[in-house]
Amino acid sequence: MYKLIIDKNKLDIRKTLNSGQVFRYHMLNDEQIFILMTGNHFVIVKSLDQGYLFECSEEVFKSIWSPYLDLNRDYDKVNRRIIRKDKRLKEAIKLHQGIRILKQDPFEMLITFIVSQSKAIPQIKKLVDGLSEEFGEQIGTYDHVKIYSFPRPKDLAHLKEADFREMKFGYRASYLEAGVDMFLNTSEDLSELSDEALKTKLISVKGVGDKVASCVMLFGYGRHKSFPIDVWMRRIVMALYYPEESIKISDKKLEKFGKEMYGQDAGIAQQYLFEYGRIKIKN
Numbered sequence: 201m202y203k204l205i206i207d208k209n210k211l212d213i214r215k216t217l218n219s220g221q222v223f224r225y226h227m228l229n230d231e232q233i234f235i236l237m238t239g240n241h242f243v244i245v246k247s248l249d250q251g252y253l254f255e256c257s258e259e260v261f262k263s264i265w266s267p268y269l270d271l272n273r274d275y276d277k278v279n280r281r282i283i284r285k286d287k288r289l290k291e292a293i294k295l296h297q298g299i300r301i302l303k304q305d306p307f308e309m310l311i312t313f314i315v316s317q318s319k320a321i322p323q324i325k326k327l328v329d330g331l332s333e334e335f336g337e338q339i340g341t342y343d344h345v346k347i348y349s350f351p352r353p354k355d356l357a358h359l360k361e362a363d364f365r366e367m368k369f370g371y372r373a374s375y376l377e378a379g380v381d382m383f384l385n386t387s388e389d390l391s392e393l394s395d396e397a398l399k400t401k402l403i404s405v406k407g408v409g410d411k412v413a414s415c416v417m418l419f420g421y422g423r424h425k426s427f428p429i430d431v432w433m434r435r436i437v438m439a440l441y442y443p444e445e446s447i448k449i450s451d452k453k454l455e456k457f458g459k460e461m462y463g464q465d466a467g468i469a470q471q472y473l474f475e476y477g478r479i480k481i482k483n
Contacts (some may be wrong), residue, residue: 202261205251210276211269212298213245213252219299219471220321221419223312223328226345235342238268239305240349244342270300270422275468282469285462288440289469292476299471302419306390307383308350309420310402313412314375327369334367353383375407395423410451418467427458427466436477 204211213234217225226235234245241264244255254261266272279297283290311331316324335351357380364373382405390398398421402413414428429437429451437454438445441461462469 202254202256202258204254209297211300215296215299222302222304223324228343235347239308240339242340242347267303270303278465278468281465282462282472289472289476292472292479296472296475301467303422304419305350306420307353309416310379311376313415314372314379314407317372353380356380357384378406391421395425410455424467425459425464427455427470429455433470433474436473436481439481
């Protein structure tokens with residue numbers, strides 16, 4: 201067991217899991233017990249008054265779960281930098297501090313964010329869990345909940361578009377086949393690529409556009425300069441920064457604006473902007 205003593209304003213696992221960046225997890229016992237999963241790893245986490253109890257050794261916590269939860273980053277400094285850029289986000293940061301950008305498995309992020317297109321989170325989770333149950337391995341059980349690893353590219357290599365369609369992935373079926381093929385047939389280490397080269401590689405996959413690529417870069421590769429723009433983020437950025445703009449502004453321009461505005465903290469800022477928009481933008 202490893203006991204992490206930390207203020208919930210510095211790490212709030214419940215808020216982080218509910219922030220739309222992760223689709224494989226379980227929350228039990230009135231959201232006081234969490235099952236965190238990434239790749240073929242999992243851990244049971246119990247909420248304490250002054251932190252969390254991780255059912256793993258200190259060595260495993262430091263090697264897997266501390267990086268996963270981005271605990272080496274000083275979010276107080278990040279928050280101060282963001283507020284200096286736009287004081288309006290002070291309210292959102294105060295309400296939602298404790299959200300961290302998870303460092304997840306890149307292949308899992310590509311597949312799950314392809315699935316996420318035009319789907320609500322409960323539907324995404326159901327599809328992703330089904331994929332894990334069918335092609336991953338059962339790696340544990342907790343309170344009658346079976347825990348599965350996420351399949352590796354080789355585990356899905358035999359699947360074609362028709363197979364994914366049969367599993368109810370709809371039009372995303374051909375995109376999933378293409379995503380698996382890219383990981384299977386790429387010899388270079390994608391984590392070593394520059395941001396620009398990595399994004400080019402990701403958007404070369406059929407069905408992967410700027411938004412999905414940016415999400416994979418941010419949540420899978422830890423590229424915190426990424427600034428994903430979806431329909432909701434577009435509405436927020438337009439309302440906050442281009443309220444009088446009558447001509448259409450492309451998503452690429454909005455993404456560029458976010459990167460230039462918030463620099464190294466763009467990915468974290470977009471999480472706060474998302475929450476700010478939920479508070480302030482009604483339509």
